[in-house]
Amino acid sequence: MSVFHRAWAIVWKDLLIEARTKQSFNAMVFFAALVLFIFSFALGPDTQLLQRVAGGLLWVGIAFTGLLSLSRTYQNEETSGGLEGLRAYPGDPRAIYLGKLLGNIVMLLLVEAVLFPAAGILFQANLWPYAGGLAAVAILGTIGFSMVGTFYSALTVNLRAREVMLPLLLFPALVPVLLGAVNATTLILEGDLMGEAIVWLRVLAAFDIIFFVICIWIFPIALEE
Amino acid sequence: MRKWSVISVIYIVALILLWVYTGRAEMENRGFVFAGYALTWGALLWYAFRLESRGRATARAVESFEVAGAGD
Amino acid sequence: MGPRSAVEKTLGILAVTTMVVGSWVGLVVVPADAAQGNVQRLMYVHVPAAWLAFLAFFIVFVMSVLYLIQRDPRWDRVGASSAEIGVVFTVVTLLLGMLWGKPTWGVYWTWDPRLTTTAILLAIYVGYLALRSFADDEEKRARWSAIVGVIGFVNVPIVYMSVTWWRTLHQPPSSPRSVAPDILWTLMLNLAAFTLVYAYLMVRRIRLAKLEGELEKRMAYNA
Numbered sequence: 180m181s182v183f184h185r186a187w188a189i190v191w192k193d194l195l196i197e198a199r200t201k202q203s204f205n206a207m208v209f210f211a212a213l214v215l216f217i218f219s220f221a222l223g224p225d226t227q228l229l230q231r232v233a234g235g236l237l238w239v240g241i242a243f244t245g246l247l248s249l250s251r252t253y254q255n256e257e258t259s260g261g262l263e264g265l266r267a268y269p270g271d272p273r274a275i276y277l278g279k280l281l282g283n284i285v286m287l288l289l290v291e292a293v294l295f296p297a298a299g300i301l302f303q304a305n306l307w308p309y310a311g312g313l314a315a316v317a318i319l320g321t322i323g324f325s326m327v328g329t330f331y332s333a334l335t336v337n338l339r340a341r342e343v344m345l346p347l348l349l350f351p352a353l354v355p356v357l358l359g360a361v362n363a364t365t366l367i368l369e370g371d372l373m374g375e376a377i378v379w380l381r382v383l384a385a386f387d388i389i390f391f392v393i394c395i396w397i398f399p400i401a402l403e404e
Numbered sequence: 405m406r407k408w409s410v411i412s413v414i415y416i417v418a419l420i421l422l423w424v425y426t427g428r429a430e431m432e433n434r435g436f437v438f439a440g441y442a443l444t445w446g447a448l449l450w451y452a453f454r455l456e457s458r459g460r461a462t463a464r465a466v467e468s469f470e471v472a473g474a475g476d
Numbered sequence: 477m478g479p480r481s482a483v484e485k486t487l488g489i490l491a492v493t494t495m496v497v498g499s500w501v502g503l504v505v506v507p508a509d510a511a512q513g514n515v516q517r518l519m520y521v522h523v524p525a526a527w528l529a530f531l532a533f534f535i536v537f538v539m540s541v542l543y544l545i546q547r548d549p550r551w552d553r554v555g556a557s558s559a560e561i562g563v564v565f566t567v568v569t570l571l572l573g574m575l576w577g578k579p580t581w582g583v584y585w586t587w588d589p590r591l592t593t594t595a596i597l598l599a600i601y602v603g604y605l606a607l608r609s610f611a612d613d614e615e616k617r618a619r620w621s622a623i624v625g626v627i628g629f630v631n632v633p634i635v636y637m638s639v640t641w642w643r644t645l646h647q648p649p650s651s652p653r654s655v656a657p658d659i660l661w662t663l664m665l666n667l668a669a670f671t672l673v674y675a676y677l678m679v680r681r682i683r684l685a686k687l688e689g690e691l692e693k694r695m696a697y698n699a
Contacts, residue, residue, distance in 0.1 A: 334620055339610050347599075352628070354635050354638065386634060434514070437503075440518040448495075448677075462688055463687060
C-alpha cells in the first residue's frame with residue numbers, strides 16, 4: 180500500500196466512526212453557533228456593526244470550534260494509548276499525519292458549511308453573491324489551521340496539560356492564517372473594491388505550502404518512540 | 405546571601421542617582437527615561453539572581469541524593 | 477552551583493562594566509536627540525534588548541535543528557537556556573517599547589508590525605518553555621521542544637509579513653530617519669554590553685541546565 184492508500188484508510192476509518200456515532204459533528208456545530216450567538220449578545224443588536232465585524236466573529240468561532248475538534252483528533256486511538264496507538268499503525272508515519280489532517284479538514288469544512296449560512300442569517304447579510312470567494316478563503320484557511328493543528332495535537336496528545344498546551348502552542352503559530360482569513364473574509368463581504376482580498380489569499384496559500392512541507396518533514400520525528 | 409544584598413543596595417543607590425540626575429538635567433518625560441533604565445537594570449539583575457538561587461537549590465538537591473546514595 | 481570559572485568571572489565583570497559605561501554614555505554623555513528630546517535615550521536599551529531577543533531565538537532555532545540532527549542533549553540545554561533568556565529580553569523590549577511609545581506616540585500600545593510581532597514572538601517561546609515544563613521524559617522533552625523551536629522560528633518572518641500587510645493596507649509605514657553618528661556609536665556600545673550580558677547569562681544558565689539534568693538522572697535512579 181502506498182502512503183496515500185494508508186492515509187485514505189485512516190480518513191475512511193475516522194469518518195466512518197464519526198458518521199455512525201456523530202460524536203463530534205453535532206457538538207461542533209452547536210458550539211460554533213453558540214460562539215456566534217455570544218459575540219452577537221456581547222456586541223449588541225446593532226446589525227451594521229455586526230456586519231462590519233462578521234469576518235472576525237466567524238473566524239474566532241471557527242478557531243475555537245477547530246480547537247475543540249483538534250483535541251479529539253486522536254481520540255479513536257486513545258484507548259490504545261494515544262501516540263503509542265498511532266505508532267502501532269504500520270508503514271510510513273507521514274500517512275498517519277496525512278490521514279488525520281484530511282479528516283480534520285473535512286470535519287471543519289462541514290461545520291463551516293453550516294456556520295457560514297447561519298452567520299448570514301444572524302447578521303442579516305446576503306452571502307450568496309460572495310459564495311465563491313468565501314469558499315476559497317474557508318478552504319485555504321481551514322487547510323492552514325488544520326495542518327498546524329493536527330501536528331501540534333499529536334505533539335501534545337500525551338502531555339499532562341494538553342488542554343492548555345495545545346492552544347498555547349497553536350494560536351501564536353496561526354497568526355498569519357487568522358489574519359489572512361479574517362481580512363480576506365471582511366474584504367470579500369465589503370465587495371472587495373480594491374482587489375485586496377487576493378493578497379490575503381496568497382498569504383494563506385503561502386502559509387499552507389510552507390507548513391505542509393515542514394509538518395510532513397518533521398512529523399515522523401514527533402512520533403518517534 | 406550577602407553578595408546579593410550588596411547588589412540590591414547598589415541598584416537602589418543607582419536608581420536614586422538616576423532620579424536626581426534626570427531632575428538636575430531637567431529632562432522632559434523624566435519618569436519614562438527613569439522607568440526604562442530602572443526596569444532594564446532591575447530585570448537583568450533579577451534574572452541573574454534567580455539563576456543563582458535556582459542553581460543553589462538544584463545543587464543542594466543533587467547533594468542530598470549523594471548522601472542518600474552513600475547509605476546503601 | 478560551585479565556584480565560577482575564570483571565563484565566567486571575566487564575562488561577568490565585562491558585562492557589568494560595559495553595561496555601566498553604556499548606560500552612562502546613553503544617559504549623560506550623548507546629547508539629547510534633536511527631534512525627540514531625552515526620551516530617545518530609551519533607544520539605547522530598547523534596541524539592544526530587541527536585537528538580543530532575536531539573537532537568542534535564532535540560537536534556539538540553530539540548536540533545535542542541531543538537536544534534531546544529532547540528538548545530543550547538549551544542544552537541547554543550550555537551546556532551552558537561550559529560549560529562557562530570550563523571553564526575559566523580549567519582556568524587557570516590550571515594556572521599554574511601551575515606555576518609549578507613550579511620550580512619543582501618545583499611547584502605550586499600537587499595532588505596529590514590529591511591536592505586534594515581538595508580542596507574538598513572546599507567546600511562541602512562552603509556549604516553548606511551558607511545553608518543556610510539562611514534559612517529564614528528558615529525550616521527549618528535548619525532541620518536542622526542538623520541533624517547536626524550529627516551527628516557531630520559521631513562522632516569525634511569515635507573522636511579520638502578514639502583520640505588516642495588515643497594517644500597511646490601511647496606513648503607510650513611518651519612513652526611517654538617518655541616524656546621527658553619536659546615536660549610532662552609543663547604540664553599538666550598548667549592543668556590545670547587552671551581548672556580554674547575554675553571554676554571561678547563557679554560561680550560567682547552561683551550567684544550571686547541566687545541574688538540573690544531573691538531578692533528574694539521580695531522581696530517576698533513586699525512584
